[in-house]
Amino acid sequence: MPKAPSSLPVSALFGVAKPSGPTSMSVLDTLKPLIASSRLFVAEKELKKEKGKTRKAKHVKYAVKIGQGGTLDPLADGVLVVGIGKATKKLGEFLDCVKEYHTTCLLGCETDTYDSEGAQVRVAPWRHVTRESVEEALKDFRGELMQSPPIFSALKMDGKPLYEYARKGIPLPRPIEKRKVTVHELELIEWKDSDHGYRYPEKKFTEEQKKAVESALRSVEQAVEVKDEPEQEAPSPQPPTAFILRMKVSGGTYVRSIVHDLGHAVGSAAHVVTLTRTRQGRFALEPTEDTDRGCVPWEAIQEATKDVGEKDDDGWTRWEREVIDKLEIVEDR
Structure with missing residues (x-):
C-alpha cells in the first residue's frame, strides 16, 4: 500500500x-x-x-x-x-x-475536424490501399516535419478563427503558417482491414459548404477542389479499411493532421476514429x-x-x- x-x-x-x-x-x-x-x-x-x-x-x-x-x-x-x-x-x-498516442485510422473519407466527430467533406477510393503501401508512406512522416494545422481549427489568423474563414468562404489573407514538429517514432501496429464496426459520420458537407472551403483556400493555394472521388469498383457492403498507428511525437503535433495527410499520401482519404494518449512526459x-x-x-x-x-x-x-x-x-x- x-x-x-x-x-x-x-x-x-x-x-x-x-x-x-x-x-x-x-x-x-x-x-x-x-x-x-x-x-x-x-x-x-x-x-x-x-x-x-x-x-x-x-x-x-x-x-x-x-x-x-x-x-x-x-x-x-x-x-x-x-x-x-x-x-x-x-x-x-x-x-x-514528448507524448505517445495510439490512433485508429479509417480510410476512404475525410472530415472537417479530421476525426469521426465531424462531417464528411469528401470520400475517395480505398480498396487499392494495402498494409505495405501505408508502411511505405509512413517513412515520409518520421523525423522533423513542417505541419499545417487544419483549416477547421480554432487557431486565429488576423483575429479570426480559421474555421470561420472555411465556413463563410472568406479568402485566407495568407497561407496557414506551418509548425515544425518532430515525429520520433511512427509505426503501424495493427491492420484491422474490414474487421471492425467503424463507419463514416452521417453528417455530410453540402455543395455550398464545399464551395466555401474552396473559396477560403484558393486565395493561398492553386487548383483547390473539394469533391468526392467515387470508387471505380462496384459498391461493397464491407466496411472501409481501418488500421492502428502508434506514434511518439513532440508537443504541438497534430495527430489528426498526420492521419489526414497520410490518407492523401496513399491516394485516398482518412480520418481518426479513436485516439488514445498513452503517455505525456x-x-x-x-x-x-x-x-x-x-x-x-x-x-x-x-x-x-x-x-x-x-x-x-x-x-x-x-x-x-x-x-x-x-x-x-x-x-x-
Missing part, C-alpha cells in the same frame, strides 16, 4: 486516465469538489470552515488551485496530467513534452520506466462523486489512495 506524504497538505501532479466522451474541463470540474474536501490537498482548518470552498455570487470558488497540462478533445481518451496547488505552475512543461497508462508514474483510474473518480466510500485505517478513501499511489509532490504547501 502506498505511503501517504508525511507533511500535509501537498501541491502535486498526477495523471488521470480520461475516458472518451467528457471534455478535459469537465474532468477538472468533476475533480474540484473531491480535491477541495480532501486533507491531502487542503489544510484541516480550511476544511472545517467551508469544506474547502467559499461562495461568491452564484459561483463556487474552491480554496485550492487545479489545472491540466494539455487538453484532450472529447473523442480522445488517455493521460491527462492534473496539477494541484503550486504544482499548477509546473503544468506548462507538459505542453512541450513521465505519466503513462502503462508505466515502463522506473521514473514513470501511472494514472488514476477514471472509475475511482466517478465512484467517489457518488459516494466517497469508507476510509481505511489511515483515514483515506479509495480515490485518495489511488491519487497517493500516483502523485508527484512538487512543493509542500
Whole structure:
C-alpha cells in the first residue's frame, strides 16, 4: 500500500486516465469538489470552515488551485496530467513534452475536424490501399516535419478563427503558417482491414459548404477542389479499411493532421476514429520506466462523486489512495 506524504497538505501532479466522451474541463470540474474536501490537498482548518470552498455570487470558488497540462478533445481518451496547488505552475512543461498516442485510422473519407466527430467533406477510393503501401508512406512522416494545422481549427489568423474563414468562404489573407514538429517514432501496429464496426459520420458537407472551403483556400493555394472521388469498383457492403498507428511525437503535433495527410499520401482519404494518449512526459497508462508514474483510474473518480466510500485505517478513501499511489509532490504547501 502506498505511503501517504508525511507533511500535509501537498501541491502535486498526477495523471488521470480520461475516458472518451467528457471534455478535459469537465474532468477538472468533476475533480474540484473531491480535491477541495480532501486533507491531502487542503489544510484541516480550511476544511472545517467551508469544506474547502467559499461562495461568491452564484459561483463556487474552491480554496485550492487545479489545472491540466494539455487538453484532450472529447473523442480522445488517455493521460491527462492534473496539477494541484503550486504544482499548477509546473503544468506548462507538459505542453512541450514528448507524448505517445495510439490512433485508429479509417480510410476512404475525410472530415472537417479530421476525426469521426465531424462531417464528411469528401470520400475517395480505398480498396487499392494495402498494409505495405501505408508502411511505405509512413517513412515520409518520421523525423522533423513542417505541419499545417487544419483549416477547421480554432487557431486565429488576423483575429479570426480559421474555421470561420472555411465556413463563410472568406479568402485566407495568407497561407496557414506551418509548425515544425518532430515525429520520433511512427509505426503501424495493427491492420484491422474490414474487421471492425467503424463507419463514416452521417453528417455530410453540402455543395455550398464545399464551395466555401474552396473559396477560403484558393486565395493561398492553386487548383483547390473539394469533391468526392467515387470508387471505380462496384459498391461493397464491407466496411472501409481501418488500421492502428502508434506514434511518439513532440508537443504541438497534430495527430489528426498526420492521419489526414497520410490518407492523401496513399491516394485516398482518412480520418481518426479513436485516439488514445498513452503517455505525456513521465505519466503513462502503462508505466515502463522506473521514473514513470501511472494514472488514476477514471472509475475511482466517478465512484467517489457518488459516494466517497469508507476510509481505511489511515483515514483515506479509495480515490485518495489511488491519487497517493500516483502523485508527484512538487512543493509542500
